[in-house]
Amino acid sequence: MTQVMLNALVVGTTYALIALGITIIFSIMKVVNFAHGQLYMIGGFVVYYFNVVFGLPFWFGLVMSFLIVGLLGVAMELFLFRPVMLRVKREEVTMLLAMGTAVFLESLALLVFGEKQRGVPPIATGIVELFGARLPTGRIVVIVVAAMLIAALMAFIGYTKTGRALRAMAQDREATALQGVNLKWLSAMGFGLGTGLAGLSGGLLVAIFAVHTGAGTAISIKAFLMIMIGGAGVLSGAILGGFVLGFLESVGYALLPGSLTFLIIFLIVICFLIVRPNGIMGKPWG
Amino acid sequence: MILRQQRQSALRRALILGAAAGALAFGTSAYAEETLKIGALGVMSGPFAGWGGVMCQTFKSRAGMWNDDGGVAIGDKTYKVEVVCVDDKGDPKGAQTGAEKLVSEGVKYIQGPNTDSTAESAKTVMEANGTINMPYAFSKSLYKAPASQSILGMVASYQVGPVIYKWLMENKGVKKIAFVSENNADPIKQRDEGSAGAKALGLEVVSDQETYESGTTDFFPILTKVIGTAPDHIVLSGVSPSDVGPLIKAARELGFTGTMSTETGQDPKAIYEVAGDASNGFIAAGGASTEAIRSDFMVKFIERYTKDWGEWNDVAGLYVYGPEIMIQTLQSAGPKALEDTEVFKAALTGFVGKNPFLKDGGELKYVGRTDYGQARQVSVPIVVQAVENGEYKPLFVGKLPD
Numbered sequence A: 001m002t003q004v005m006l007n008a009l010v011v012g013t014t015y016a017l018i019a020l021g022i023t024i025i026f027s028i029m030k031v032v033n034f035a036h037g038q039l040y041m042i043g044g045f046v047v048y049y050f051n052v053v054f055g056l057p058f059w060f061g062l063v064m065s066f067l068i069v070g071l072l073g074v075a076m077e078l079f080l081f082r083p084v085m086l087r088v089k090r091e092e093v094t095m096l097l098a099m100g101t102a103v104f105l106e107s108l109a110l111l112v113f114g115e116k117q118r119g120v121p122p123i124a125t126g127i128v129e130l131f132g133a134r135l136p137t138g139r140i141v142v143i144v145v146a147a148m149l150i151a152a153l154m155a156f157i158g159y160t161k162t163g164r165a166l167r168a169m170a171q172d173r174e175a176t177a178l179q180g181v182n183l184k185w186l187s188a189m190g191f192g193l194g195t196g197l198a199g200l201s202g203g204l205l206v207a208i209f210a211v212h213t214g215a216g217t218a219i220s221i222k223a224f225l226m227i228m229i230g231g232a233g234v235l236s237g238a239i240l241g242g243f244v245l246g247f248l249e250s251v252g253y254a255l256l257p258g259s260l261t262f263l264i265i266f267l268i269v270i271c272f273l274i275v276r277p278n279g280i281m282g283k284p285w286g
Numbered sequence B: 001m002i003l004r005q006q007r008q009s010a011l012r013r014a015l016i017l018g019a020a021a022g023a024l025a026f027g028t029s030a031y032a033e034e035t036l037k038i039g040a041l042g043v044m045s046g047p048f049a050g051w052g053g054v055m056c057q058t059f060k061s062r063a064g065m066w067n068d069d070g071g072v073a074i075g076d077k078t079y080k081v082e083v084v085c086v087d088d089k090g091d092p093k094g095a096q097t098g099a100e101k102l103v104s105e106g107v108k109y110i111q112g113p114n115t116d117s118t119a120e121s122a123k124t125v126m127e128a129n130g131t132i133n134m135p136y137a138f139s140k141s142l143y144k145a146p147a148s149q150s151i152l153g154m155v156a157s158y159q160v161g162p163v164i165y166k167w168l169m170e171n172k173g174v175k176k177i178a179f180v181s182e183n184n185a186d187p188i189k190q191r192d193e194g195s196a197g198a199k200a201l202g203l204e205v206v207s208d209q210e211t212y213e214s215g216t217t218d219f220f221p222i223l224t225k226v227i228g229t230a231p232d233h234i235v236l237s238g239v240s241p242s243d244v245g246p247l248i249k250a251a252r253e254l255g256f257t258g259t260m261s262t263e264t265g266q267d268p269k270a271i272y273e274v275a276g277d278a279s280n281g282f283i284a285a286g287g288a289s290t291e292a293i294r295s296d297f298m299v300k301f302i303e304r305y306t307k308d309w310g311e312w313n314d315v316a317g318l319y320v321y322g323p324e325i326m327i328q329t330l331q332s333a334g335p336k337a338l339e340d341t342e343v344f345k346a347a348l349t350g351f352v353g354k355n356p357f358l359k360d361g362g363e364l365k366y367v368g369r370t371d372y373g374q375a376r377q378v379s380v381p382i383v384v385q386a387v388e389n390g391e392y393k394p395l396f397v398g399k400l401p402d
Helices: A002-029 A035-055 A058-088 A090-114 A138-157 A163-173 A174-179 A183-205 A218-231 A233-254 A256-273 B003-026 B050-067 B092-104 B116-129 B157-172 B185-200 B220-227 B239-252 B268-279 B296-310 B321-333 B341-348
Strands: A126-130 A133-136 B035-042 B072-074 B077-089 B107-110 B133-134 B175-184 B203-213 B233-237 B259-262 B283-285 B352-354 B363-367 B384-389 B391-398
Touching: A002 A035, A002 A058, A002 A133, A002 A138, A002 A163, A002 A183, A002 A218, A002 A233, A002 B220, A035 A058, A035 A090, A035 A183, A035 A218, A035 B072, A058 A090, A058 A183, A090 A218, A126 A138, A126 B341, A133 A138, A138 A163, A138 A183, A163 A174, A163 A183, A174 A183, A218 A233, A218 A256, A233 A256, A233 B220, A256 B203, B035 B050, B035 B092, B035 B321, B050 B077, B050 B239, B050 B296, B050 B321, B072 B321, B077 B092, B092 B116, B107 B321, B116 B133, B116 B185, B133 B341, B157 B185, B157 B233, B157 B259, B157 B283, B157 B384, B157 B391, B175 B185, B175 B220, B185 B203, B185 B233, B203 B220, B220 B239, B233 B239, B239 B259, B239 B268, B268 B384, B268 B391, B321 B341, B321 B352, B321 B363
Parallel strands: B035 B077, B035 B107, B107 B133, B175 B203, B175 B233, B233 B259, B259 B283
Antiparallel strands: A126 A133, B072 B077, B283 B384, B352 B363, B384 B391
């Protein structure tokens, strides 16, 4: 059972990191970014190219995954979502736009990166044994870094002027604008932060998993599931949703036949959302 | 060298994209010579792109070699080979509409699809329109009468699985075996067939019900349970190219020291890149391009594929058999077969061509009478091999029964 709990911890931490980006974008733009998984995938490839193809340090590639995918997000906000949202108020249009972007990014990635799965050399070697359970050192490093990134993001959102402006914009755009906040800049920055986090997750997790051009869709679905569990648009909800899904998945695989695990997870989520439609943490930042 | 190839690969793909856009912009009006249009229908995106995408690329590279040599002579005419690739996205509905699209363009011969569900779906179109296709799918109903239009292009999992298990019993002392697969119809079917084959050989099947969802990134949870049953050997049934490396890596990190295998075609370099030394010894069936057995012609094909797509994929060494025997059979059957696939089918039983890919040469023909009751399988050699530092080392080579 120790191994199952350790598995839940690792899966939960990685899921929490994945869910943060999508929830930030949802909270400030009210856009469910279905291209989140594809941005995660691109982050993984950015690290692969810098680390394996160009021979630069993994950690440099990780920083670049945040910057490159973040800038891609800024471009998406400026040239795709903003013009559309200025003209159309219907939410399903932005969802379709996000889905279209996902298909475009995945097809482009296949053309540029090819069909093969990619991995990077281990960032740490060795195995730690805890009460009979095994935890590879690489996973420990990833968990620690993911936890630090989550803490840094929470601090940024909670205690900096920009972070407070982001929260204010998520709660009431008009009131925030009346306070003199430049919403155009803030929207682009928030979108870029969200996509940058997707890239960062993909970049960090390629160190222990692998990446391929078809990885995005499943990640998007799970990220969406996590924020629905935790509460869409709430940072702590995304983290909680990630850990809940990670726990359900790990314990489910241990106790149930594999084919039933996600069936039951989805049933639990459906039942839970009937009782609490806004997720565990309730409405966005408030 | 590899790094340079990978850098060139991205540039090359971009140039191909640009060239394709250019071709669209300026039209393709200048060609007046005869063209033989052949289709490739398969899963060319998503986690299984390593199968359909490589199938399409393989066919295009081989066609490029034929065209560089002036084309293929069928009867009195010489034809340039044009390959039309259609992505069915692994979706049965996509396979059906893709097959209809190819048929509407006048295509009579198609490579693919790559999975049972898509091949079964495309089968109705193939049978109704008299179109020949070469699926890389194992469902027997595709190849048994009354079906007649599909020809299996590779070795089926139920043909190679028991051969591998028997070898493991005799050479590695394997007694207990476990199966793990994705929660999808095709891999589950292959798992069930593999499990039945293992039981028939007298192996103790300790786990054959564990599945993971498509898109799983962390395989620790599922493998924790499988490894808990203490198998000597784990079979990754119908595993997609994107999952095989992470599965091997996770199993070794969890302390599994037994042997592992799959019956599907996989690229050893991609596995090694993800799983590192943990992948050494991993057994796979398929690719017939290992250095020990390949001919000079296979080396030329590898060079051509690498030039076209930036990087060699061992699965291409398997897929290249399909277009090769298809064209050789058309040449043997004559020009009437270009329009009437009944002529092509009539030629299958007696056809004996040359295998240009193996060092020892040999015949290229249609087999399958034992398993399907009619000649509806390409005589691809059964090559069982183990990964060793990113390359395949052949363990043994076998033959399919007639």
